[in-house]
Amino acid sequence: MPLFYSIxxxxxxxxxxxxxxxxxxxxASQHGFCCVSVYYRLAPEHAQPSQLQDCYSGLKWCIEHAEELAIDTQKxxxxxxxxxxxxAAGLALYIRDxxxxxxxxxxxxxxMLDDRTSIVPEHPYAGEFVWTKRSNYFGWKSVLGHEPGHEEVSEYYVPARTKSLAGLPPTYISIxxxxxxxDEVLLFTKxxxxxxxxxxxxxxxxxHHLSPMFPDAHFSIEGNKSSEWALLKALNLL
Structure with a gap:
């Protein structure tokens, strides 16, 4: 089975x-995936690298037990x-290296790719609903264990800080x-x-940030279709 590892x-x-x-x-039922979700430790009780270690070790365990789990390690x-x-983006960079x-x-x-979004001036239109700049600041400070925006931060913790994304697999992004x-998503895509x-x-x-939780909305339906197609295409399942 192909492996779908969700975070x-x-x-x-x-x-x-x-x-x-x-x-x-x-x-799993429609396309025969082995689906695994990881319980990673949460901040602020556990700061990075706890989350990276948990996500990596969970996936590595699946790969090491591929025969037992009937997983195709090429998918x-x-x-x-x-x-x-x-x-997931930070994990992909870590796996690459x-x-x-x-x-x-x-x-x-x-x-959620860039801690600096939580300290830049307010966006005139984005971030008003659900997950706000204030929420973002709390999340990043909690997981990093220090104020957001420090120069010396690992790209594995803050993927937007990476110097190169070369070597990552085909990537699907929605926002x-x-x-x-x-803004950080557009820069990351570029x-x-x-x-x-x-x-x-x-x-x-x-x-807004939680719009995908309304599955009957037009673009939620479109998003599910396009993301599924990208997944199956990348794994040569079409």
Whole structure:
């Protein structure tokens, strides 16, 4: 089976894999995936590298037990939303550099990629609803263990800080136009393109950070279709 490894959201400070069960069950039943969600330690009780270590060790365990789990190690996808997407991007960079195994697709939904977003001037339109600049500041300070914006921060913790995204697998990104993360996502996508990574970007007009939680909305439906197609395409399952 192809492996779908999901990392839950929650601003680094809350949430659990329970929220991923419905989507994972759908992938398993419709397309024969082995779906795994990781319980990573939460901030502020646990700062980085706790989250990176948990996410990496969970995936490494799956790869090492591929025969027992009937996993095809040539068809591995990592996915996340919000904070989980930020952790997924950092994990992908770490996997690239460790070179112990490969991943073949990266799905980032509303990704939390850059701690500096929490300290720059207010955006005139984005970040007003649900996940605000204040929330973002608390999440980043909690997971980093210090004030956001420090110069010396690992790219594995803050993916937007990386000097190169070359070597990452085909990547799918979606974001709402009034999501707080819109600017950092656009810059990250630009860097992916510059570094030669195949990337598919969707910006949904008027969607805020939790809009995907309304599954019957037009762009939620479109987002589910496009992200599923990108996943199956990247893993040669079409």
């Amino acid at each position: 839950h959201g929650g601003g680094m400070v809350m949430g659990s894999p329970v929220g991923d069960r419905t989507a994972n069950a759908s992938l 591995v996808a990592i996915a996340g939303s919000s904070a989980g997407a930020g952790l 460790q070179q112990e195994f490969d991943i073949h697709h990266l799905r980032l939904r509303n990704p 709402g136009s009034i999501d707080l993360f819109i 860097q992916l393109v510059f570094d030669g990574v195949l990337v598919e970007l969707h910006v949904y007009p008027g969607y």
